[in-house]
Amino acid sequence: MAETIMVVEDDRQMARELVRLLENYGYRALQVEDFSRAVEEILEAAPHLVLLDINLPVQDGYTVCRQLRQQSQVPIIIVTSRDTEMDELMGMNLGADDFVAKPYNPQLLQAHIARVLARSYQSGESRVARFGRVELELSRSEAICGERRVELTKNERQILWVLMRARGEIVSRDALINELWQSxxxxxxxxxxxxxxxxxxKLAEIGVEGYLLTRRGQGYQLCE
Incomplete structure (x- = not known):
């Protein structure tokens, strides 16, 4: 089942674009409709992760972050054009898990989302990502094809997960390096x-050939 991500963004066009972007990456995306009830809507939706803008009507994102953190441990990524060190520090002090400045590269945003989700949910219940003929069991850090499986290192797992979330789109080398740099x-x-x-x-060990492609000058891509 796809993870649910809640978008808290008052610019309607930007919110719609972000929802489409998330859906293209395989997530289930929702957005807050009534900003006077932002915290209540988030808690009712019970998402796996929240993308939270700072500049909001009624109450700013810092207030939403603080109130949300008092009632939930849902991962929060602040996405905002207010990108000073003080803004980032305030967000982290209020319990945010990450901070992404606008305008953002979609692939880099996806890398941040993947990293926060992995860090937040890799322990506990088994979580499986799938694309084409390969499954990735995140909690065990194993790639699976049919009855065969192979153990991956942390970096190998993160690379495969980011590429799986791209759903066959090309992911740049910079985006992957940014993901691994966080380790x-x-x-x-x-x-x-x-x-x-x-x-x-490792993929060849479980009989998977021609799955991870190099696109010269562009990056990497998975093939179903």
């Missing part, structure tokens, strides 16, 4: 290439 390992262009090659080797 405790140093990642540069060569490190990414090594991890991609190792992931291909």
């Amino acid at each position: 405790d390992e140093f990642v540069d262009d060569n490190t990414l290439t090594v991890n991609i090659n190792r992931l291909r080797g």
Whole structure:
């Protein structure tokens, strides 16, 4: 089942575009309709993650973040044009899990979403992502094809999950590096290439060939 993401954005056109973007990445996307009841709508929807703007009518995003955190541990990513260090610090102090400045690269936003979801839900219940012939069991960090499975490293798992969420679209090298940079390992262009090659080797072990494609000058793409 796709994760549900709640969009809290008062610019209706931007909110609709963000909802379409999330749906294209395979998520179930909802948006707050009544900003006087923003917290109540979020709690009623029980999403897996909230994308929260700061500049909102009735009450600002900081207030929503604080009130939401008093009642729920749902992951919150602040997405806003107010991108000063003080804005980021305030958001984190109020309990936000991440901070993305507008205008954002859609692939980088997706990488932030994937990282926060993985960090928030990788323990506990088993979570499985699927694209084409491959399943990714996040809690066990294993790739599965039919009856065969192989264990992945943390970086291999994150690369595969980001590519799966792209649903066959090309993901740039920069977007993948940004995703892996958030881990405790140093990642540069060569490190990414090594991890991609190792992931291909792991997939080959379970009989999956031609699944992870390199698009020269553009990035990487999964093929169903």
